[in-house]
Amino acid sequence: MKRKEYWNQKEMSYWEKLYYLEIARGLWVTFSVFIKNLYKWCTGKKGALTVYYPEERRSDYASNFRGKHKLTILENGRPKCIACKMCENICPSKSIKIVAGKSPDEKDSYSLKIPLSFDLDYASCIFCGHCVEICPKDAIIMTNDVSELPTYAREKLLYSLSDLLESKKDA
């Protein structure tokens, strides 16, 4: 008996050597999946695995997914941010720039410092969430929303205080 040269060397039968039948068999796998998906689509069920994104969203988003930032507000509508610049210091890509100013109210019970401007550059933000973790007042949070991020111009990626501030009805 002749010894096989490799352990996985397969003896091909006549039909396998003929090759055309094997091509047809391989194509049949693809074609049958296509027919099955087409049948499911016709009967109103979801056939393919694909998420048809702009129309439907994935349901298995992680609840702690880090998306766009939001600056939370107090009941009277002013931002919770006290301009301590902790997030600016911890940000690994230096995307946050805060300009601090004095509160217009001299005897402000919440904080005497307010952010005059809060710029977050999404061009370099890496969504690490360090700013959220370090914030002592929970003034900056992250939503799991990533919509409307791509832009035609790089300057548009610089979000200012008014872009980041959550609206009153969200709070």
Added chain:
Amino acid sequence: MMKGFEYFTTQKDELLAWARKFSIFPYPFVTACCGMEFMSVASTLYDTDRFGAALPRFSPRQSDLLMVVGTVSHKQAPIVKKIYDQMCSPKWVIAFGACAVSGGVYQNYATLKGLDKIIPVDVYIPGCPPRPETVIDAIIKLQSKIETGVSKNV
């Protein structure tokens, strides 16, 4: 007959733009980890073939869209520029991920601070890495840009 033909010639640019919109052949210039996200968005779950932008061409001369995916270092920058020059017009460029858009977390001497320092960029995708949804949003934005025919790269 003649009138109809004349009308057709006025609509030539619109017809071409409509055809180009649905046949974007990307050239993925993958230099870093965002490449995984590119594979994810090109594969079954978020199929970019639904927008006609799935078939990657591995020669710049055959492609319409240069996708710079990942960090561009100063050593890599002339290569990107050369590849961009090799592409045939009309051509579009996507900066994919925070590193390609602005250098991202690599604010150091070795990294190019944004792809638009060397070549014009049409759509910027921020994120580290961007969600596949964000990439699909960007492709839709690029399609509307192709349709209106406004491009910096002709």
